[in-house]
């Protein structure tokens with residue numbers, strides 16, 4: 001048999017129907033639901049008198065819309081209506097819901113793994129583009145629209161074109177102060193926001209293998225920012241250790257059987273990909289985005305590009321738009337940019353290790369007087385675990401606000417909004433115009449870089465900062 | 472879903488690259504639980520000034536483009552979030568076809584599910600259309616059955632679309648109903664899958 005890569009193996013194991021000239025009908029093992037992209041899908045089912053085929057493979061939570069202070073008091077009636085619609089729909093169709101009062105609640109891409117729902121080899125979908133996060137476990141996980149949500153609810157399948165496969169290898173090792181966030185920002189900066197369009201990515205290489213599960217999730221999370229619907233990492237001992245004992249994970253003998261299957265998923269020796277790119281871990285520095293998409297990113301010790309740096313007219317046009325929107329002059333040194341807000345959170349960087357990394361930097365220090373800083377743990381479980389370690393005290397003593405879990409300032413659908421013209425160092429994944437509020441200016445960074453920016457009120461190279469701390 | 476067979480309309484041009492779904496429909500409008508009525512929010516932050524008036528600087532507010540049912544856009548159109556509110560907003564705004572050098576994957580799928588025909592074109596076709604349509608009332612016809620686009624000046628090009636999606640669009644077919652014809656295969660798969668999963 002021809003050697004296959006992990007993407008092809010998972011795909012082949014899930015094809016229900018393959019017919020000439022058609023996409024494959026793919027079986028879906030896990031369907032995650034949240035309040036924003038599901039109401040119209042449930043409405044569609046009702047209108048056609050259809051049921052949810054496998055409520056047992058469907059799991060819901062609320063995250064996008066909810067308050068992160070006083071979580072039970074939703075002032076916005078339209079938002080409240082959306083939340084109650086989810087509650088009603090889950091009840092009517094028999095779907096488990098981790099609601100606001102549940103210990104399991106959190107950002108959908110944080111709780112899936114945390115609860116052991118996310119497992120290697122599964123096909124996982126959710127009406128959210130950052131579903132790619134779950135690929136960190138060696139699952140084929142991708143975002144879908146609301147019509148597809150309805151389709152999965154009704155049939156537990158999707159018509160999908162077999163994707164092209166892309167291998168992204170990160171060799172060597174990372175320097176001190178460089179994190180998974182910097183790796184993925186570096187890759188997007190180098191290859192652009194659409195190099196992954198039409199592909200599923202497998203990340204591999206020594207750097208990837210050495211990462212924790214939390215860090216792997218950060219990488220896979222931002223695959224969509226490179227245009228790839230899904231990105232995954234082959235499961236290994238790190239993966240199995242993370243999964244063992246989780247609420248919904250297989251137990252005992254079942255677990256051992258599962259591990260044997262999961263091991264078989266690794267790409268075969270000699271397996272090929274449609275495209276391969278390779279980068280060196282040593283080349284990566286702490287990164288800061290300066291523009292209005294994630295590929296407009298630079299090492300922290302660089303300056304904002306000038307029009308002469310643009311590769312073509314299109315790029316020059318988008319540079320101009322970005323200077324204006326971001327209120328930045330070409331040639332400005334990144335470390336001269338002052339910030340007003342710091343947001344530590346989102347499905348990219350709101351897990352326990354992210355909070356630890358930030359807390360480590362701010363311990364015993366104070367947030368700059370003109371900066372408003374908030375920490376929003378990715379889930380209530382992350383929040384509890386952080387509090388057990390006393391991280392919340394470090395944040396609160398430094399002047400951060402310590403919030404309940406949710407998407408919060410990542411997309412600012414609730415009240416957590418960056419005002420027009422204000423500048424935010426954010427650990428989230430999108431620096432699009434208006435993402436954190438109309439006219440808000442977003443700079444994407446790692447948790448440690450966000451933390452150090454909070455203290456100085458401007459961007460600082462975490463590497464030099466570390467040296468000083470040692471002195 | 473409304474079937475798509477042929478469409479004759481003038482073209483509106485939004486020549487920007489990487490237009491993301493946050494621009495097409497900003498998040499404050501995602502709280503509604505309906506599928507309709509998003510057209511007035513399309514491109515909201517670009518389209519309106521702070522005082523609520525139309526922004527004359529925004530391309531799609533040009534008088535020449537009013538009522539256009541075809542949108543010509545730059546590469547990687549529809550990147551970012553998976554929100555189907557983006558095609559809902561575009562459809563409700565009046566667009567039934569979008570022509571661009573490339574589309575984001577999820578957005579492309581979402582268009583197909585909402586009776587919007589996404590047409591990928593090469594650089595040369597894109598430049599030609601841009602020249603003809605930018606700032607003008609330029610009309611052309613899309614024939615999905617024939618997979619071609621043509622104007623009255625003799626300009627014509629062919630486009631690709633997978634047979635399956637073409638059928639769906641031509642017939643305005645209910646995809647779920649179609650998939651449920653495979654009920655037996657799905658059940659068999661579920662029986663078999665228990666063995667390993």
Ligand code: SF4
Pocket residue numbers: 063064107108109128130346347348406407410411428429
């Ligand atoms: S945290 Fe941000 S990116 Fe992640 S699911 Fe929520 S809104 Fe989407």
